Amino acid sequence: MGQPPERHHAIVIGASIAGLCAARVLSDHYERVTVYERDTLPPEPAHRGAVPQDRHVHILMARGAHEFETLFPGLLDDMVAAGVAKLENRPDCIHFGAAGHVLGTGHTLQREFTAYVPSRKQLEWQIRRRTAALPNVQIVQRDVNAPRFDGERQTVTGVELSAPGGNEFVTADLVVDASGRGTRLPSWLDEWGFARPREQTIDVGICYATQQLRIPNGLITEKVVVAGASRSQQAGLGMLFYEDGTWGLTTFTVNHVPPPQTLSEIHQVADDVLPAPLASAIRQGEPLGDIAFHRYPVSRWRRYDKLQRFPAGIVPVGDAVVSFNPTYGQGMTMTALQAGHLRRLLDSGTRHLAYELARATAKTTYPVWTMNAIGDLTLHGTEGSAPWWYQPVGSLFDQFLGAAETDRVLAEWFLRRFSLLDSLYMVPPASIIGRAVRHNMSSWWAQKRATAPVLDPDPVPGR
Numbered sequence: 056m057g058q059p060p061e062r063h064h065a066i067v068i069g070a071s072i073a074g075l076c077a078a079r080v081l082s083d084h085y086e087r088v089t090v091y092e093r094d095t096l097p098p099e100p101a102h103r104g105a106v107p108q109d110r111h112v113h114i115l116m117a118r119g120a121h122e123f124e125t126l127f128p129g130l131l132d133d134m135v136a137a138g139v140a141k142l143e144n145r146p147d148c149i150h151f152g153a154a155g156h157v158l159g160t161g162h163t164l165q166r167e168f169t170a171y172v173p174s175r176k177q178l179e180w181q182i183r184r185r186t187a188a189l190p191n192v193q194i195v196q197r198d199v200n201a202p203r204f205d206g207e208r209q210t211v212t213g214v215e216l217s218a219p220g221g222n223e224f225v226t227a228d229l230v231v232d233a234s235g236r237g238t239r240l241p242s243w244l245d246e247w248g249f250a251r252p253r254e255q256t257i258d259v260g261i262c263y264a265t266q267q268l269r270i271p272n273g274l275i276t277e278k279v280v281v282a283g284a285s286r287s288q289q290a291g292l293g294m295l296f297y298e299d300g301t302w303g304l305t306t307f308t309v310n311h312v313p314p315p316q317t318l319s320e321i322h323q324v325a326d327d328v329l330p331a332p333l334a335s336a337i338r339q340g341e342p343l344g345d346i347a348f349h350r351y352p353v354s355r356w357r358r359y360d361k362l363q364r365f366p367a368g369i370v371p372v373g374d375a376v377v378s379f380n381p382t383y384g385q386g387m388t389m390t391a392l393q394a395g396h397l398r399r400l401l402d403s404g405t406r407h408l409a410y411e412l413a414r415a416t417a418k419t420t421y422p423v424w425t426m427n428a429i430g431d432l433t434l435h436g437t438e439g440s441a442p443w444w445y446q447p448v449g450s451l452f453d454q455f456l457g458a459a460e461t462d463r464v465l466a467e468w469f470l471r472r473f474s475l476l477d478s479l480y481m482v483p484p485a486s487i488i489g490r491a492v493r494h495n496m497s498s499w500w501a502q503k504r505a506t507a508p509v510l511d512p513d514p515v516p517g518r
């Protein structure tokens with residue numbers, strides 16, 4: 056057994072959601088934590104150039120809110136004080152459509168369910184403010200050129216910061232790569248003599264078009280409006296009521312279908328996927344600023360958990376490991392879960408941090424990634440090869456959602472699972488499947504009876 060790892064200085068690359076969560080956890084275990092961020096960090100909630108997705112609707116899952124609160128106690132109350140909507144057991148505040156079905160959630164839920172609706176810029180700013188206030192954490196605006204690798208010791212020893220006269224080296228006992236989807240870690244591994252991680256991808260071909268709106272009071276009682284895409288309708292939308300009283304309205308298309316380009320095309324999507332009162336309220340909204348666009352071609356999971364060898368002194372987190380189809384709204388929540396893994400492993404004093412973190416991350420990623428893949432490949436019609444069992448599971452799921460339109464127990468079950476509460480697995484237990492099947496059977500019989508030709512009860516022979 057060697058010495059336990061030194062824990063003097065940890066460096067985090069990137070001060071977005073993953074980097075800030077990692078820094079929070081590291082601050083309990085390292086004497087000093089430095090977060091390097093190349094972007095300018097605004098002093099109040101504001102959009103950031105390096106995080107272009109922050110202009111688009113970001114759903115915070117109920118599970119994510121809980122995980123963020125565990126990392127940053129008091130965060131949720133502070134957000135509510137800043138005007139963020141809190142939906143406490145209020146399913147009537149949510150309009151939820153998925154794969155062409157609208158869940159019947161207009162009733163009191165049987166179990167406690169609390170959701171928060173911050174804008175992405177509000178959430179990131181609240182987390183950054185709290186991280187920056189930690190006495191042993193510094194957030195510094197610098198661009199990290201690359202981590203430095205010591206080939207003899209097979210370990211990362213720090214990072215090189217880009218500087219006008221040449222790179223500047225800063226030592227660290229651990230470097231956390233939270234630089235997002237565009238991470239260069241696979242290339243660095245290659246340079247250092249390690250294998251690149253295998254990549255799992257799904258060619259989702261998503262395009263976003265977002266318009267911020269001011270909608271006259273009283274037109275919409277919901278605070279969250281979601282209408283997912285379906286095989287027959289390759290466009291959807293998400294709309295959130297923000298803390299400043301405005302609405303973020305994101306329309307999206309799947310499978311490389313071009314997104315709406317104008318406000319009237321955005322209105323058209325709303326007309327197609329929403330009930331008339333909601334679509335009409337959107338038409339009455341006053342547009343604020345320009346339409347923002349974003350392309351998200353592929354969901355990507357870098358399988359660090361499958362590598363045989365990995366250097367010491369560095370771990371990747373957040374979108375640098377796995378970036379989920381954004382239309383399902385899971386990325387920030389899954390990032391917060393990874394921070395929970397990091398915390399548990401640092402508490403345990405493991406000497407195999409990278410390996411164990413990759414394994415723990417893979418364990419929580421697998422069910423969510425798989426359900427997304429089933430949704431993409433079977434319900435949205437995304438092209439790609441799929442195991443034989445995706446199609447039957449997708450059909451079962453479609454039937455389940457159909458039953459959840461009018462069965463409140465099924466709707467609640469779906470809403471909790473979709474929010475990543477209870478379990479990350481979407482597989483319904485036998486009792487819930489049985490309920491869906493019975494429900495669909497009786498609906499089918501009722502429909503058949505209603506549409507059966509009426510026989511003349513008293514036929515007159517020869518007439």
Ligand SMILES: Cc1cc2nc3c(=O)[nH]c(=O)nc-3n(C[C@H](O)[C@H](O)[C@H](O)COP(=O)(O)OP(=O)(O)OC[C@H]3O[C@@H](n4cnc5c(N)ncnc54)[C@H](O)[C@@H]3O)c2cc1C
Binds near residue numbers: 070073113233385
């Ligand atoms: C269009 C879209 C919509 C989304 N919607 C949702 C949603 O509804 N709900 C949800 O939960 N998630 C959503 N996500 C995902 C969510 O945005 C991410 O999961 C989340 O931001 C975590 O990302 P991250 O911190 O790993 O990386 P990022 O947010 O990409 O941040 C990486 C940071 O690293 C910095 N950086 C990079 N390289 C360097 C360097 N060399 N030196 C210094 N700094 C560096 C960047 O400037 C940036 O600040 C969405 C994503 C997209 C693209």
